[in-house]
Amino acid sequence: MAKANLVVGQSGGPTAVINNSLVGVIHQALAEDQIDGIYGMLHGIRGVMDENFVDLRRESAQTLEQLRTTPGSALGTVRYKVKPEDYDRLLDVFVKYDIRYFMYIGGNDSMDTVYQIGQVAKQRNFELHSIGVPKTIDNDLAQTDHSPGYGSAARFVAMAIRNSGYDTESMGADGPFKLMEIMGRNAGWLTAASALARESEYDPPHLIYLPERRISPEKLAADAEEVYREHGYCVVAVSEGIVDENGQPYASATGRTMRDAFGHEVKQGVVEAVAEIILAKTNIRARFDKPSYLQRSFIQLASPVDQEEAYRAGIEGVRHAVNGASGQMISFVREPGPEYAIRYELADLSQIANQEHTVSDEYINAAGNGVTQDFMDYVRPLIGPPLPSFARLAKHAVAKR
Amino acid sequence: MAKANLVVGQSGGPTAVINNSLVGVIHQALAEDQIDGIYGMLHGIRGVMDENFVDLRRESAQTLEQLRTTPGSALGTVRYKVKPEDYDRLLDVFVKYDIRYFMYIGGNDSMDTVYQIGQVAKQRNFELHSIGVPKTIDNDLAQTDHSPGYGSAARFVAMAIRNSGYDTESMGADGPFKLMEIMGRNAGWLTAASALARESEYDPPHLIYLPERRISPEKLAADAEEVYREHGYCVVAVSEGIVDENGQPYASATGRTMRDAFGHEVKQGVVEAVAEIILAKTNIRARFDKPSYLQRSFIQLASPVDQEEAYRAGIEGVRHAVNGASGQMISFVREPGPEYAIRYELADLSQIANQEHTVSDEYINAAGNGVTQDFMDYVRPLIGPPLPSFARLAKHAVAKR
Numbered sequence: 001m002a003k004a005n006l007v008v009g010q011s012g013g014p015t016a017v018i019n020n021s022l023v024g025v026i027h028q029a030l031a032e033d034q035i036d037g038i039y040g041m042l043h044g045i046r047g048v049m050d051e052n053f054v055d056l057r058r059e060s061a062q063t064l065e066q067l068r069t070t071p072g073s074a075l076g077t078v079r080y081k082v083k084p085e086d087y088d089r090l091l092d093v094f095v096k097y098d099i100r101y102f103m104y105i106g107g108n109d110s111m112d113t114v115y116q117i118g119q120v121a122k123q124r125n126f127e128l129h130s131i132g133v134p135k136t137i138d139n140d141l142a143q144t145d146h147s148p149g150y151g152s153a154a155r156f157v158a159m160a161i162r163n164s165g166y167d168t169e170s171m172g173a174d175g176p177f178k179l180m181e182i183m184g185r186n187a188g189w190l191t192a193a194s195a196l197a198r199e200s201e202y203d204p205p206h207l208i209y210l211p212e213r214r215i216s217p218e219k220l221a222a223d224a225e226e227v228y229r230e231h232g233y234c235v236v237a238v239s240e241g242i243v244d245e246n247g248q249p250y251a252s253a254t255g256r257t258m259r260d261a262f263g264h265e266v267k268q269g270v271v272e273a274v275a276e277i278i279l280a281k282t283n284i285r286a287r288f289d290k291p292s293y294l295q296r297s298f299i300q301l302a303s304p305v306d307q308e309e310a311y312r313a314g315i316e317g318v319r320h321a322v323n324g325a326s327g328q329m330i331s332f333v334r335e336p337g338p339e340y341a342i343r344y345e346l347a348d349l350s351q352i353a354n355q356e357h358t359v360s361d362e363y364i365n366a367a368g369n370g371v372t373q374d375f376m377d378y379v380r381p382l383i384g385p386p387l388p389s390f391a392r393l394a395k396h397a398v399a400k401r
Numbered sequence: 402m403a404k405a406n407l408v409v410g411q412s413g414g415p416t417a418v419i420n421n422s423l424v425g426v427i428h429q430a431l432a433e434d435q436i437d438g439i440y441g442m443l444h445g446i447r448g449v450m451d452e453n454f455v456d457l458r459r460e461s462a463q464t465l466e467q468l469r470t471t472p473g474s475a476l477g478t479v480r481y482k483v484k485p486e487d488y489d490r491l492l493d494v495f496v497k498y499d500i501r502y503f504m505y506i507g508g509n510d511s512m513d514t515v516y517q518i519g520q521v522a523k524q525r526n527f528e529l530h531s532i533g534v535p536k537t538i539d540n541d542l543a544q545t546d547h548s549p550g551y552g553s554a555a556r557f558v559a560m561a562i563r564n565s566g567y568d569t570e571s572m573g574a575d576g577p578f579k580l581m582e583i584m585g586r587n588a589g590w591l592t593a594a595s596a597l598a599r600e601s602e603y604d605p606p607h608l609i610y611l612p613e614r615r616i617s618p619e620k621l622a623a624d625a626e627e628v629y630r631e632h633g634y635c636v637v638a639v640s641e642g643i644v645d646e647n648g649q650p651y652a653s654a655t656g657r658t659m660r661d662a663f664g665h666e667v668k669q670g671v672v673e674a675v676a677e678i679i680l681a682k683t684n685i686r687a688r689f690d691k692p693s694y695l696q697r698s699f700i701q702l703a704s705p706v707d708q709e710e711a712y713r714a715g716i717e718g719v720r721h722a723v724n725g726a727s728g729q730m731i732s733f734v735r736e737p738g739p740e741y742a743i744r745y746e747l748a749d750l751s752q753i754a755n756q757e758h759t760v761s762d763e764y765i766n767a768a769g770n771g772v773t774q775d776f777m778d779y780v781r782p783l784i785g786p787p788l789p790s791f792a793r794l795a796k797h798a799v800a801k802r
Contacts, residue, residue, distance in 0.1 A: 072567030166473030
């Protein structure tokens with residue numbers, strides 16, 4: 001193929017390491033003779049529709065290096081769901097700008113976009129190499145061992161639970177219940193990763209609730225009370241997407257719907273609902289943290305493994321596109337053996353687009369309030385070095401007089 | 402004075418560095434010949450009432466060193482408000498255990514406890530050296546330049562705003578409003594510190610609301626809309642204690658009171674109320690972060706200045722007690738001159754107990770939605786080294802075809 005232009009975009013929620021994938025794409029594109037212009041689309045696919053491209057060849061090496069430790073999506077991102085009638089327009093733009101390499105860094109929806117646009121290109125007989133570069137803190141992409149962004153969010157969540165757990169432990173009877181609401185509406189991977197906070201089996205989080213297992217308010221309250229009675233405090237990791245025994249979200253299930261002064265129904269937060277349930281059972285007000293967007297932007301706690309893999313995914317994407325691949329996503333395959341290692345392969349987007357990979361059964365404990373050793377073995381290498389250890393006083397009692 | 406025992410306790414909300422003060426007390430007590438037993442009270446003053454003491458001489462040097470990077474209050478903390486009738490009982494215990502050095506690490510309420518117990522000791526003619534070691538992320542203690550715990554919480558909040566700000570900036574039209582609820586019910590010091598996130602005047606936080614200035618919902622919404630129109634996004638740092646034009650808390654002001662399905666009044670969160678106000682004005686749903694207890698426990702982002710000062714405050718407390726001081730608190734006095742330096746003095750507890758030092762007028766801008774340069778000069782040295790810088794793409798436009 002003659003020289004042609006490459007365009008790269010970022011889509012969906014940012015992660016702490018998504019700019020590593022962008023920099024990987026740019027670095028590899030700079031190294032490939034077949035690539036002429038290296039364009040960035042501003043705010044994802046919307047930048048293509050509006051022909052808002054920036055020239056990434058003109059960015060300084062220093063900026064690119066610093067982007068590897070900058071959160072957010074440096075090109076701007078988008079949540080626009082591409083409509084069937086948009087694809088012709090998108091391809092028109094690619095034709096007009098001689099864009100034959102399309103690298104899209106994103107999650108499920110974005111992979112669908114990459115797939116669809118590849119199909120339209122085929123129909124119109126336009127040689128386009130469209131490659132998806134996976135990105136999601138939710139870790140819910142199919143056909144890959146895991147996705148860049150997850151390891152860093154997991155490291156942040158584990159550290160946050162360990163920190164907040166020590167704080168809660170010291171409160172004793174004056175604040176024994178702590179809840180943390182963790183992202184992932186349909187997939188509990190990130191909530192499950194909170195288990196990495198534990199150094200012993202008595203450490204927080206004592207309970208972990210994922211969207212994959214229904215949990216009745218009664219059972220949840222009983223679980224929490226039991227832990228409190230046993231340990232004197234109880235730290236709970238709660239997915240934002242947990243559902244009750246009828247499959248109803250906690251955030252809006254009957255009895256927990258909130259109304260403002262005008263009578264409008266307001267969606268109550270999940271931890272607020274759980275706190276209400278614990279209050280009703282124990283007469284103790286639970287405290288909670290909602291780190292929300294800090295989970296996907298806390299670059300200071302990024303996993304070095306994740307940073308490097310996100311970068312590599314960008315590099316591999318360009319390499320494969322130039323070698324003729326299209327309609328595929330960079331897929332992480334874990335090498336067998338005791339040492340953690342990843343092989344980068346390609347997976348068909350038709351198997352990925354709009355799929356949702358939730359937490360597997362063998363990773364959730366029988367009681368539905370924790371994770372298994374298999375899950376720990378899966379997740380541990382992804383967050384990089386062990387979390388820093390904390391100390392507890394030995395507390396040798398002074399004899400009473 | 403003959404050799405006597407020392408007791409140390411921790412009180413109120415933990416901070417990321419409160420264990421540094423504990424270790425400072427222990428290290429200095431170990432060095433003082435006049436001190437015999439070094440006791441820790443479990444869960445603050447409650448440990449005295451219940452005679453729950455631990456022998457801190459038996460803790461290993463390694464544990465003490467590791468406690469300097471461990472959040473929470475290692476001895477356990479307490480929120481119990483001591484009643485007048487308790488003081489005789491407390492002194493009885495001190496007499497029984499020959500405790501003549503009383504070091505209490507805490508905030509306003511705790512300083513009152515130290516003061517009162519000192520008064521009772523005087524009345525009963527018992528030689529007691531009671532010293533307060535300041536601690537509070539709220540920074541609301543009087544008679545001191547600042548308090549240990551504040552610098553680290555300030556560093557966390559600034560970093561969190563910078564991280565979440567880059568995330569928000571990249572969302573563009575798909576999520577332009579970000580609110581962060583910051584601790585400090587009556588004093589806005591910590592919320593004000595969010596301004597440290599800025600590298601340029603256009604950077605987040607664009608608006609800062611403190612409890613010290615009333616702000617009407619109308620003005621707040623107009624402020625936010627104006628920033629959004631000018632910059633394309635708007636990041637707001639909101640104290641949990643902001644009040645409207647009538648002095649009513651946002652969390653419960655009329656029109657924003659929430660009721661659950663049983664009709665019970667539920668206190669709505671502050672950022673939820675602000676989000677509602679912005680939605681009504683702009684028809685855009687604001688996103689928010691509530692890092693809550695992470696603000697006081699995120700040791701990984703502690704200020705090294707704060708860690709060292711918290712440790713020194715513990716050391717100075719014991720030194721002064723052994724030298725005969727009592728009924729006083731370790732006070733931080735800033736040395737004049739261009740280089741930041743602190744001198745440790747003593748301040749009378751009668752001037753501190755139950756006082757609340759709020760943000761001074763000259764630190765708040767005229768519009769009541771930001772801080773002044775004077776405040777920046779005050780706060781900058783407290784968080785230690787500058788925050789790590791991030792990069793933005795230069796975004797050279799590709800000519801349209």
